[in-house]
Amino acid sequence: xxxxxxxxxxxxxxxxxxxxxxxxxxxxxxxxxxxxxxxxxxxxxxxxxxxxxxxxxxxxxxxxxxxxxxxxxxxxxxxxxxxxxxxxxxxxxxxxxxxxxxxxxxxxxxxxxxxxxxxxxxxxxxxxxxxxxxxxxxxxxxxxxxxxxxxxxxxxxxxxxxxxxxxxxxxxxxxxxxxxxxxxxxxxxxxxxxx
Amino acid sequence: xxxxxxxxxxxxxxxxxxxxxxxxxxxxxxxxxxxxxxxxxxxxxxxxxxxxxxxxxxxxxxxxxxxxxxxxxxxxxxxxxxxxxxxxxxxxxxxxxxxxxxxxxxxxxxxxxxxxxxxxxxxxxxxxxxxxxxxxxxxxxxxxxxxxxxxxxxxxxxxxxxxxxxxxxxxxxxxxxxxxxxxxxxxxxxxxxxx
Amino acid sequence: xxxxxxxxxxxxxxxxxxxxxxxxxxxxxxxxxxxxxxxxxxxxxxxxxxxxxxxxxxxxxxxxxxxxxxxxxxxxxxxxxxxxxxxxxxxxxxxxxxxxxxxxxxxxxxxxxxxxxxxxxxxxxxxxxxxxxxxxxxxxxxxxxxxxxxxxxxxxxxxxxxxxxxxxxxxxxxxxxxxxxxxxxxxxxxxxxxx
Amino acid sequence: xxxxxxxxxxxxxxxxxxxxxxxxxxxxxxxxxxxxxxxxxxxxxxxxxxxxxxxxxxxxxxxxxxxxxxxxxxxxxxxxxxxxxxxxxxxxxxxxxxxxxxxxxxxxxxxxxxxxxxxxxxxxxxxxxxxxxxxxxxxxxxxxxxxxxxxxxxxxxxxxxxxxxxxxxxxxxxxxxxxxxxxxxxxxxxxxxxx
DNA sequence: TATGAATGAGTATTCATTCAT
DNA sequence: TATGAATGAATACTCATTCAT
Numbered sequence: 001x002x003x004x005x006x007x008x009x010x011x012x013x014x015x016x017x018x019x020x021x022x023x024x025x026x027x028x029x030x031x032x033x034x035x036x037x038x039x040x041x042x043x044x045x046x047x048x049x050x051x052x053x054x055x056x057x058x059x060x061x062x063x064x065x066x067x068x069x070x071x072x073x074x075x076x077x078x079x080x081x082x083x084x085x086x087x088x089x090x091x092x093x094x095x096x097x098x099x100x101x102x103x104x105x106x107x108x109x110x111x112x113x114x115x116x117x118x119x120x121x122x123x124x125x126x127x128x129x130x131x132x133x134x135x136x137x138x139x140x141x142x143x144x145x146x147x148x149x150x151x152x153x154x155x156x157x158x159x160x161x162x163x164x165x166x167x168x169x170x171x172x173x174x175x176x177x178x179x180x181x182x183x184x185x186x187x188x189x190x191x192x193x194x195x
Numbered sequence: 196x197x198x199x200x201x202x203x204x205x206x207x208x209x210x211x212x213x214x215x216x217x218x219x220x221x222x223x224x225x226x227x228x229x230x231x232x233x234x235x236x237x238x239x240x241x242x243x244x245x246x247x248x249x250x251x252x253x254x255x256x257x258x259x260x261x262x263x264x265x266x267x268x269x270x271x272x273x274x275x276x277x278x279x280x281x282x283x284x285x286x287x288x289x290x291x292x293x294x295x296x297x298x299x300x301x302x303x304x305x306x307x308x309x310x311x312x313x314x315x316x317x318x319x320x321x322x323x324x325x326x327x328x329x330x331x332x333x334x335x336x337x338x339x340x341x342x343x344x345x346x347x348x349x350x351x352x353x354x355x356x357x358x359x360x361x362x363x364x365x366x367x368x369x370x371x372x373x374x375x376x377x378x379x380x381x382x383x384x385x386x387x388x389x390x
Numbered sequence: 391x392x393x394x395x396x397x398x399x400x401x402x403x404x405x406x407x408x409x410x411x412x413x414x415x416x417x418x419x420x421x422x423x424x425x426x427x428x429x430x431x432x433x434x435x436x437x438x439x440x441x442x443x444x445x446x447x448x449x450x451x452x453x454x455x456x457x458x459x460x461x462x463x464x465x466x467x468x469x470x471x472x473x474x475x476x477x478x479x480x481x482x483x484x485x486x487x488x489x490x491x492x493x494x495x496x497x498x499x500x501x502x503x504x505x506x507x508x509x510x511x512x513x514x515x516x517x518x519x520x521x522x523x524x525x526x527x528x529x530x531x532x533x534x535x536x537x538x539x540x541x542x543x544x545x546x547x548x549x550x551x552x553x554x555x556x557x558x559x560x561x562x563x564x565x566x567x568x569x570x571x572x573x574x575x576x577x578x579x580x581x582x583x584x585x
Numbered sequence: 586x587x588x589x590x591x592x593x594x595x596x597x598x599x600x601x602x603x604x605x606x607x608x609x610x611x612x613x614x615x616x617x618x619x620x621x622x623x624x625x626x627x628x629x630x631x632x633x634x635x636x637x638x639x640x641x642x643x644x645x646x647x648x649x650x651x652x653x654x655x656x657x658x659x660x661x662x663x664x665x666x667x668x669x670x671x672x673x674x675x676x677x678x679x680x681x682x683x684x685x686x687x688x689x690x691x692x693x694x695x696x697x698x699x700x701x702x703x704x705x706x707x708x709x710x711x712x713x714x715x716x717x718x719x720x721x722x723x724x725x726x727x728x729x730x731x732x733x734x735x736x737x738x739x740x741x742x743x744x745x746x747x748x749x750x751x752x753x754x755x756x757x758x759x760x761x762x763x764x765x766x767x768x769x770x771x772x773x774x775x776x777x778x779x780x
Numbered sequence: 781t782a783t784g785a786a787t788g789a790g791t792a793t794t795c796a797t798t799c800a801t
Numbered sequence: 802t803a804t805g806a807a808t809g810a811a812t813a814c815t816c817a818t819t820c821a822t
């Protein structure tokens with residue numbers, strides 16, 4: 001498995017740094033190679049093309065991202081707690097790794113539609129985690145039973161994603177962790193005044 | 196005023212079409228010129244450079260988009276109704292103009308960070324409209340009074356934006372209009388079971 | 391005769407200024423038109439094309455330049471005096487009009503070979519003036535009678551031209567007039583120690 | 586050292602030919618690449634940009650030109666002989682390589698002022714060679730001791746340069762070598778009848 | 781595996797010139 | 802005569818990818 005080879009990871013890490021620092025379009029393959037300490041040609045022993053580097057970056061990082069969240073959630077007792085945990089960990093993980101946050105929220109989106117479809121595939125397990133919480137919440141009678149799971153998941157993901165993007169574009173100047181509870185409350189209770 | 200000149204609008208319309216059909220990166224200036232029925236050089240009598248075309252497209256289209264929504268909302272009686280109207284019109288306007296939807300949801304995001312900052316500026320009036328609804332809802336005692344307006348606005352916009360993007364990426368195969376009510380309900384009531 | 395029309399001269403004067411200030415390649419026709427206070431298209435009522443403007447500038451200015459020198463020389467009594475007068479006036483006239491000096495010594499040379507042949511045609515009367523002095527000097531028995539007039543004229547012109555070019559490139563910081571006598575002495579006596 | 590790389594020299598030689606044949610402005614980088622038998626992009630592995638090719642051509646060729654003259658002169662016994670040798674070799678070297686003569690006398694002058702300043706820097710060692718002859722001649726009591734070295738050098742260089750340019754523009758139809766002696770005589774003795 | 785020199789396709793922009801008014 | 806909006810040809814340079822070593 002090529003992924004166990006050290007150069008593969010060197011290149012992945014170099015790509016995250018180079019893209020975060022220079023932006024997607026200024027990140028030439030040769031620059032990534034230099035930062036990774038390998039020759040330009042070596043890149044092509046591990047990746048098919050430049051796009052493949054980007055997909056692999058997302059794949060590797062998202063894999064870890066989702067795994068940790070799935071793990072964290074499994075310890076929670078109900079959908080409400082799981083949702084909060086998911087929000088907290090979503091914010092926390094990206095806050096902890098600003099380079100990765102820049103890449104996922106800004107630079108990776110500067111890719112063409114084909115690449116975005118591949119990115120969506122990689123994202124699917126995360127969306128499934130969200131779906132599961134929704135379904136579980138409904139079963140637990142915490143959430144309404146008339147929910148359109150697909151739609152609700154889009155809304156939840158869109159909410160979290162937009163908050164992350166704003167945070168990155170505001171140059172990470174404020175503390176996201178504090179907002180997790182408000183976000184959970186919004187998703188669960190909405191804006192209305194509770195009777 | 197250059198905006199009254201017919202060629203300015205011809206170029207704007209051509210740009211939307213060409214970008215929607217070919218994607219951001221395959222949209223050469225010469226192709227836009229051809230579609231607009233003008234010479235390549237004519238583009239530069241009306242726009243400073245290629246980026247300026249893109250910004251202007253967004254400016255023009257978003258201007259109309261926001262104006263219509265602001266107008267539609269003004270006829271509504273309270274924040275709840277206004278929110279529903281905003282959601283309906285947001286979905287409706289982009290659904291009606293698939294080319295524009297593709298450009299705003301997919302292609303325009305493939306731009307660099309500088310351009311995205313300019314786009315955010317153009318988007319600001321729309322965000323303000325959302326802010327106003329939130330504030331109004333609070334005053335009307337329909338919405339809670341402990342809301343963080345900035346955060347809530349991000350969540351609402353993120354929700355709508357993600358739904359639109361999914362719809363565009365799924366090739367506009369389903370009817371968005373039907374979902375507006377569910378979305379409003381989600382935003383106002385959240386997921387929880389009402390007592 | 392078009393040359394009596396005021397706009398013709400306005401354009402010529404504007405061209406000298408614009409070329410001297412911006413350099414040959416940065417001197418767009420539209421800039422010359424603007425400085426001359428006419429529309430771009432008007433230029434083409436008086437000149438065939440951009441090259442024609444340049445040739446005409448040289449023609450007009452060189453015509454005056456040569457006329458004055460020919461006139462000044464005619465008052466001198468012998469070839470030696472005439473040579474000195476020619477040198478003095480060559481230096482004086484271009485020193486007095488730095489814009490013209492820049493155009494003739496630097497910018498006009500950035501033209502293609504065809505244009506340079508035309509420039510050489512315009513220069514011919516000046517070269518003839520030099521030829522005449524050489525021939526006269528020989529007849530007066532002041533200059534040797536074995537001189538190759540064509541070659542000697544090239545040497546004299548080359549000498550004056552190089553001095554002017556150096557003066558222009560050194561940004562006209564020193565006084566050329568003082569050097570005329572040394573130049574005349576060099577041409578007449580050479581470098582050798584006179585017995 | 587890049588200058589030992591064969592492609593560097595291939596490109597230099599191709600550039601001389603292409604510029605001599607097509608003129609400065611019609612010499613596209615792609616044409617030079619084609620003539621040199623390399624890809625367009627390869628040019629940019631050896632040169633920073635198009636201007637850099639031109640400067641390097643002049644640098645390489647002038648370097649050899651000056652070196653040979655300096656070498657030839659060193660064998661001569663006094664300033665008079667050295668001057669003659671310099672003139673002969675100046676004429677000879679450029680006569681032998683008409684492509685180079687066209688480039689140096691005509692095409693390279695079609696460059697902007699910045700480039701000309703760089704060219705002047707490259708020319709400096711040649712001017713110094715001339716200066717040295719003047720100073721030596723004075724010390725040997727062959728030349729007058731009141732000479733303004735800078736001015737005299739300009740006159741000598743201008744003389745040679747103008748003769749070369751005329752020869753190139755007359756399409757190299759006559760034999761320059763024969764004129765070297767007359768030129769030396771002019772420079773040393775001037776035009777006057779010797780008593 | 782690893783290298784890095786070489787490749788060559790691809791495109792925004794300028795500006796001299798025209799021509800309908 | 803005079804205008805100036807419109808034209809469209811023309812070109813340097815980058816960078817992802819290859820392949821001989």
